[in-house]
Amino acid sequence: MLDSLHRARTEAISKILGNSDKNSLEQIRIEYLGRNGRINQEAKIITSLTKDEKVEFGRALNEAKRAIEGALDEALSEREAVEQQSFDPTIPGILPPVGSTHLISQAIEEISSIFTQIGFTRRRYPEIETDWYAFEGLNMPKDHPARDEQETFFVEGGLVLTPHTSSGQLREMLSSKPPIRMINIGKTYRRQSDLTHIPMFHQFEGLVIDEGLSISNLLGTLDYFAKNFFGEKREIRLRPYNFRFTEPSFEVDISCDVCGGVGCKFCKQGWLELGGAGMVHPNVLKAGGVDHKKYRGFAFGWGVERTYMMKSGIKLGDIRTILSTDIRHLSQF
Amino acid sequence: MAIELKITDSMLRDFLETDAKPKEIASSLSLCGPSFERVHKLEGDHMYEIEVTVNRVDMASAYGIAKEAAAILPQFGHKAKIKPIKIEKYLKGDLKKTPVVKTKKVKYFAGIVVGDVDGKIVDQKLKSYLEGIGEASKNYIVDATNVAMYSYGAPVHAFDLDKIEGVGFTVKEAEAGETISILDGRKLTLRGGEIVFEDNNGLFDLAGIMGGEDSKVTKDTKRILLATEIIDPLVIRSSSILHECRTHAAVLNEKQPSKQSYQAAIEYACQLIVKIKGRSEGSFVYDKIESSPAKSVIVGLEQINSTLGVPLTKPEIEKILSPLGFEVKWDGEVGQFKAPLDRQTDIGIPEDIIEEVARIYGYFKLPKKLMTGAIPTSKSDPIFAFEKNVRTLLSGWGGHEIMTLSMVGSTKSSEEIKILNPLGESAGSMRTSLKDTTIIALKENNWNNQPMFLFEIANVYLKSKKNKTEHSEVSTLSIGFANFDQRTAQGIIDGLKLKLRSKRLNQLSKVGEYFIFEQSISEMLDIKERSAYKIVEKKPLHFEDITLTKEEGERVSELIEEISNATEEVSSIDLLNIHESKYTFRITFNYARSEVSDEKVSDVRGLLEKKLSNRIK
Structure with missing residues (x-):
């Protein structure tokens, strides 16, 4: 059996x-x-x-x-x-397909996320604008040099390619009631092309409108951004400047990362220029339908490309390389 | 934009008494006023390179900087006060013969005749001032006019009076085609409208911009006319740009210094000349500027302090503003602020006063405070998160994002928006599609024979078909595939559709050797609701593989539709393999094999084969 x-x-x-x-x-x-x-x-x-x-x-x-x-x-x-026994951990792997998002898209994402953390709403306003949104509504009369043919692209229909994201300030004020915290990031255009300028670039524009706002709030906001974006040890400072759409107006500097603010060949006495800012001019508040006796505002507008390259230390030599479509360039990011 | 000013420390200290050293002056003022870009050490002196904002032409001189320094340096613990220079009154308007002004674009024109001069003399002090700021010294006469300009911020010019027909010349707007030889050696053909001086010999000055070659001061000069004029700033700007003549004089005149600055500059120049060698013989003044009473600006103390974010007292505010020449009268907590004459155009609203207080007090002293008010409830457009998702998916699958110019060459489309002043013909319109730039980018990478795909998310710009003055900016996704087989490229699109849940995605198109996808983001954003959760079957689902023949010209979608119509309870139909005209599909049913009988499986197979018999060969 x-x-x-x-x-x-x-x-x-x-x-x-x-x-x-x-x-x-x-x-x-x-x-x-x-x-x-x-x-x-x-x-x-x-x-x-x-x-x-x-x-x-x-x-x-x-x-x-x-x-x-x-x-x-x-x-x-x-x-x-x-x-x-036959397992060899040193064998090189076969890479899966590795792509890349554009350097500027990464920059925009990072900048946007810092501001949305403190209650800013992201916007993207038109690139082709009327004269009013681009200039007149921003307290720039018809004879202002910024309108000069040499710097602005004019488009048929009496329109312009906006040279700055500040046009978004008016659009935001006219479509939203205070309090306003806006971060408008978009393409801007200036009629120039050389080693340090490209005709199409990006700006990010912050606008805050509320009761009781002060220059201290502007400083606080810019300092928050600088520490989150550039690092805890970096400091910012304001210097007097002049823009038609802000009063007072400021140039914003950041402490040099190379020398720590002491002064070196890469900076001016320990500081690097970041961009412009200011308290929104009462004429601009009025143009935006905001009661300038009740509300105050501050605004800042900086170049995305420039700001990001300052942080990352990327040295392109010729800024037009930003628009290169060569994979050898793109895959570095 | 800014006015660039160079002055030496000696020039500054002609107007300023201070214990501050040059670097201290530079760093303090940069924080609160004009920006000192560089400080150069010279032998026995220093030179400052300063940037003055365009609304503060009153600062564009040694005297203007001295006034700022007198207000700012004490904030940093330094002693500082203005050292006024006594200037003789030369502008008496006592000349019988005067120039004839034939244009309303000239609002002010003053001149002083100085005789007994000697064009051979060079004054060392004037020479050292000019060489210290990198300018050439010519002779004491020309040097005096330049030093006066840098000292008081208004241009003065000296003409050799014996080369022009006296002071009875004409001031006019040039006619188109007239010519003038100017001091830089060029002969200009005028457009018409430029302000010029003319006598019977022709034009001899491009007023407010550059003097003429024919009237210049030389070694042989014995008698001169000093002249200064206030001209319509728009004419100065357009003329100086057109003729590429952006002299310091043109830059200053364009920004319109005060009449007092012009008066001080011409009289100071005369005084400098007369002290060395010369004798004033008379003057003329043409003045069409309407004087208006000095304005006051009313600002409350609360508004000043709440804008700064720190509580300043009234005495503190007065102490800040008085060195700048401001007068303040308080009525309770409200102040009436009167600006000095040379700030009347610049100070007009409360915010201008607040700026003066804040900058002299020091922005660096203000605290940094985030906003504490209510967070706005407005929401961001969902398009941003969607675009980010698209980027993440495509880059994760090996795609590289590109960014290309919005401006392209004309495609003659009726929808395209033309740029009226492009940088070149190849950038004369705003693009109506991303496809062409994607293809160019693929071609630029044609050294790379590996499969690759590029993508871009950007606006295309379309004129409205109904109303040509309206346009739309449409965020669009474009993907271009190179060295890809069609199914793999389609797989990327299918993957997008799956992960984004878009209801409909456009089909791929073939352009030469490339596959291209293009669609607006808003169309892609039309997404399906998430489907209800399906409990996962523990046992594998039943499937049948079937090979069908596709006829020439037919689409695979037709075969898939026939299969779908031929049977029920189908979970998915996947194309497994293609061999010539034979297409093998896997039909996955929504039941497990073990849950149905052999009979049912056989029946389903039989029905499939019967309905698709003409395809199964």
Whole structure:
């Protein structure tokens, strides 16, 4: 009664010995030890045995199962040991496809996220603007030099390509009621192209309108941005300047990261220029439909490209490289 | 934009008494007033390179800087006060013969005749002032006019009176085509409208910009006319730009210094000359400037302090403003502020007063405070998060984002918006599609034979078809594939559709060797709601593989539709393999094999084969 069982056991073990293929060993396991496997098939005769025969058969059945399982375990262990020995962690990998988002998109994302943390709403306003939004509404009369043909692109229909994101200040004030905290990031255009200027670039413009705002709030906001963007140790300062759409107006400087603010050949007495800022001119508030007796505002507008390159230390040499579509350039970011 | 000014420390100290050293002067003033860009050490002196904001032409002189220094330096613990220079009154208007002014664009014109001069003399002090700021010394007469300009911020010119026909010349607007030889050696052909001086010999001065070659002071000069004029700033600007003659005189005149500055400059120049060698013989003044009473600006103490964010007292404010020449009268907590004469055009609203107080007090002393008011509840446009998601997906799958110029060459489309003053023909219109620039970018990378794809998210610009004066800016995604097989490129699009849940994405198009995708972001943003969660089957779903023949000209979508119509309970239909005209599909059903009978499986297979029999060859 045990011959067939013994044959099944021997057959299984002979198939296992010398076999190192994982799938093959699994097939053997199913074939012999599975629910409908050989061993269980052999076990079907147990119902026709006597009591004493059942005891003997049961013992032999269990021994067969253990022997096959043991052989399988040993074969798998040997295989693992061999794999472990041949495992070489220094083999270079095969890179998955690695793409890139544009340097400027990364910059915009980072800048935007800092301001949205303190309650600013992100906007993107038109690039083609009317004269009023681009200049007149910003307290720049028709004879202002910024309108000079040499700097502004004029477009048919009496429109312009906006030279600054400040046009967004008016759009925001006319569409939202105070309190306002806006970060407008978009493309701007100036009619110049050389090593340090490109005709199309990006600016980010902050506008805050509320009751009781002060220059201290502007300082606090710019300081918050500078520390989050450039690093905790960096300081900012304001110097007097002049813009038509702000009064007072400021030039904003940041402490030099090379010398720590002491002064070196890369900076001016320890400071680098960042961009402009100021308290929104009452004429601009009026143009935006905001009661300038009740509300005050501050605004700042800086170049995305310039600000990001100051932080990252990327030295392009020719800023027009920003618009390069060569993968060797793009994949560096 | 700024006015660039160079002065020596000696010139400054002609007007300023202070214990501050040059670097201290530079750093203190830069924080509160004019920006000192550089301090150069000279032998026995220093030279300052200063940038003055365009609204403060009153600062564009040694005297102007001295006034600022007198107000600012005490804030930093230095002693400082103005040292006024006594200037004789030479402008008496006592000449019988005067120039004839034939244009309303000249509002003020003053002249002093100085005789008994000697063009051979060079004064060392005047020479050292000019050489200290990098300007050439000519002779004491010309040097005196230049030093006067840098001292008081208004241009003065000296003419050799014997080379022109006396002071009875004409001041007029030039006619188109007239010519003049100017001091830099060029002969200009005038456009018409420039302000010029003319006598019977022709034009001899491009007024307010540069003197004429024919009337210049030389070694032989014995008698001169000193002249200064206030001309319409728009004429100065357009003329000096047109003729590429952006002299310091033109820059100053364009910014309109006060009449007092012009008077001080011409009289100071005369005094410098007369002290060395010369004798004033008379003067004329043409003045059409209407004088208006000095304005006052009313500002409350509360407004000043709440704008600064610090509480200043009334005496502190007065102490800050008085060195600048401001007068203050208080009525309770409200002040009446009167600006000095040379600040009348610059100070007009309360914010101007607040600026004066704040900058002299020192912006660096103000605390830094974030806003504490209510956070606005307006929401950002969902387009930003969507665009970010698109970028993340595409770059994660190996795509490189590009950024290209919005301006392109004309495509003659009726929708394109033309730029009237482009930088070149190749950038004369705003693009109506991203496709062309994407293809150019792919071609620029044609050294790379590896599969690659580039993408761009940017606006395209379209004129309205109904109303030509209206336009729209449409955020658009463009993807270009190079060295890609079609199915892999399509896989990227299908992946976008899956992850973004867009209801509909455009099809790929083939342009030469490239595959291109383009669609507006707003169309892509039309997304499906998230489908309800499906409990995951523990057992694998049943599937059937079937190979069909596609006829020439037919689309794969037709085969997929036939399969879909031929059977039910389908979870997905995937194209596994293509071999010539044979397309093998895997039809996955939404039930597990173990849950259905062999009979059902056989029936489904049979039905498929029957309905698709014409395709199974």
